[in-house]
Amino acid sequence: MKITSKLLLSTAAFMLAGALPADAAWQPQKPIEFVATAGPGGGTDNLARAVQSIITKYKLTDQPVVVVNKGGGSGAEGYVYGKASAGDPYKVIFGTSNAWQQPLVSKVAFNYTDLTPIAAMAQDEFLLWVKQDAPYKTASDFLKAAAATEFKMGGAQSKDTDEVLTRMIEKAAKVKFTYIPFKSGAEAAVQLAGGHIDAHVNNPSESLGQWRGSTQRPLCAFSPKRLPQGPKVTTSEGWSDVPTCVEQGLAISQYEQPRTVWLPGKVSPEQAAYYVDLMKKVQATPEWKEYIEKTSQVDTFLTGTAFDNFIKQDLEHVKQVAGEQGWLVK
Amino acid sequence: MISRRALEIAAAVLTGIFGVVVVVSSLDNGIGWSSAGVDAGTFPFLTGIIIVLGSLYNLGQGALGRGTLAIVRVAVTPSELRRLAGLFVPAAIFVAVIPMVGMYLASAAYVFAVLALPRRRSVLSALVIAAATPLALYVVFERMFHVSLPHGALAAAFGF
């Protein structure tokens, strides 16, 4: 059946060839499915929908693009689906670093090697947040207080990016936190506003409204240099006014969460190249810049070996933390 | 004919097996309640135990012919069973062939078979309903809401 379908596809491509530029190696011939490994409204879902609307607006492909949410099991549902669709170039999976982190710490039925990496498109920053009326003015005040009592640190999901960062802070500052996992960063933000937890490490977009509304404020950013100057968030401060954690004596110079794009395994290099090119075109539009700015993310584009190296580095790092915490699945 | 006793026993055995599966697989997740919180397997384990115990009780009650429905002896008469099978068997076949022929073809064939074969409807009206169903599905799901229904291996072979 495979052979027949290929044959028919190539015949179809041949018939259409007159209408296409000569160098077009592979073009989609049927609707493309964007699989968001998050529920509606989540960061990954927003990315998939932003890319979809840009593609539609600029007619970057003739085929319709449909977004499907497969966010069950902290995203595992979407990756497992991608694994099961091996060889199908019409399914594009949008995820985060949990594509390679999740298989380390829980018994999910996929690994990132089952998928074909396309690109990492944007990076979300992490900040350390406390309640507005908390007595600590700086990160070092906070860590001093944390050394005396065990603080409650909230975050999205368990053994995921938020908890990994929490454990890294514990180690760097020699303190101990009780980590409380919630469903999402937004939930953790509300719990902090209500005073049920002491801190969390949300992304900028997850707590932007809370900062503007003076219910919580960032102490430091886990970034090598200060975040880019944007419009002021509160009356007096913007993202660039938040010191880096290193400035504050917390030696974690960089921690970011990439938004990643994948194809199922066993697709041809031409098909992968088509989507790399498509994502590049998306990234060149003003709408993309606007999306990046509104969600306070960092624009990056990693593909090919650069992306592979990034994954390998991150994997080493997470393996180390997970190993120390005894999270690794046997 | 299926007696109520047999049905009660079957249901209790079914829930009991489910309970055992839940207990066994929750052991993998760890059971415990300490100052570090409650382990992932603890609550599933407890619910599994409750299901097993409850099923044993229901099994006993059913076998002894006691309980809420004690007066009812016969659960399903032969003619009722025929009608049940008449609905369920075609539905199960319909579901079974979806991966092969896809939702559209399967639903059309299913509607036609259920309406025309037992002569509930004239062949013509059955044909009309059988053709209208997948068409309506296509328009609403595939076109309006961009929800793609399974096209089946057959369609894939033809490059759709």
Add this chain to the structure above:
Amino acid sequence: MENLESLLHGFTIAVTVPHLTLMVIGVLLGILVGVLPGLGAPNGVSLLLPLTFGMQPVSAIILLSSMYWGALFGGSVTSILFNIPGEPSSVATTFDGYPMARDGRPTTALATAFGSAAFGALVGVILITFLASWVAQVALAFGPPEYFAVYFLAFASFVGMGGAAPIKTVVALAIGFAIAAIGIDTVSGSVRLTMGIDELVKGVSFVVAVMGLFGIGELLIAVEEEFSARAVSSRVDWKEVFRALGRLPHHGIALLRSAAIGCWMGITPGGPTAASFMSYGIAKRFSRNGARFGTGEAEGIVAPETADHAAGTSALLPMLSLGIPGSATAAVMMGGLMIWGLNPGPMLFVDQKDFVWGLIASMYVGNIVAVALVLLTVPVFAALMRIPFAVIAPLIVIICVVGAYSVSNSYLDVVLMLGFGVVGYLFKKLHYPLAPLVLAIVIGDKAEDAFRQAMLMSKGSLGIFFANRLVTTLVLAGIALLLLPLALQIVRLLRKPDVSAQEKVRII
């Protein structure tokens, strides 16, 4: 009355010809996705979202929220006519709505449901208008122990009702909890109860379970009993629509009580599903006609519908003021807000006055538009009951199959749905109650998460459930509701030991 002024200003934004047109389009689309099980408001919202990027944020949100209202109303239609709840929050509507429709009164059932739903929504909007800042504060007071206490309260008010054998009820409830636990566990991040099926890591969707248990299960029962719906008169019966609406004030107490429960559960984390179950449970316990609940009592439709819509409406407030979406639809809307450059959160009410009050005003107008349109459709939907059973049965099977598939484009879900159908038939036949099972599937995992988060905070001590006034009150109220039926039973037994209730009760 600063709020009133803002509201009047909001009306000038909402009541314009283009906005009214958008409302009608939104509501009609919403009714369509609401009626079709498997498609829900999230499908419609995500479909419209790309179209709205070119609009003013306030126009866009009016379109999307009108669709939300339409979908809420539409969700009750299949519950009443075919016993297939399209949304978790309309399960409780099937308990009396479906028997009433089967009894030849689909028009009455639909009109009663829509009328009380509109009342609930109205109370919810009024609450938002006048108590917005207070509501936001209340929602902040809820941490994990309080969340758990709210879920416990919902269970306590519902469990123990119905005439089923107690052990069968316990087994059904426990099975529901186990099904809710399938998939990835939030608190530990580990995979639970997948029983060797990799795809189950996503969990078992509620829609898949109820479409099997209720839809297919009921179909099997109906075919076995050689059921044919009692002849519905072919005349379009407009008078009955108004008669049913006119009878609503007779249920005044139920309306007010259910609206209060709904608003409370909407602003606390309980949500519409817990609200409708709780409202039904309490109505059954306190109504004069409580014993006849489950056989097509109007009050059994009024209670869950009013609470569902009151909760669905007031749940939008925490979303706007705190940024926590109460439902999947709200989450998509919130995603939209962010793409339009608006950040939900405490500042929205200060920064974006036009937007917020335009939206709130549109809630009033949108609901009126929605109820008017939906009442117009009642005779059309009621006419569906006249289609012969032989034709409608395979169509219901197809609707359930397509619905189960479209939840997450998974064939496994279709097979599971059919399996749930057999279980639903078997359970119904042997008087295992389905409602506790469904309630446990819907809020079981949330209750468990909240409990275990609380245990992390308290280092394993149960004392956290009595740590402050709010949580203590909630827990004590739950315990009281749990013990009340038991106490009543004992009193009744002491008084007249010879009269046992031999009425035929519908097991729900």
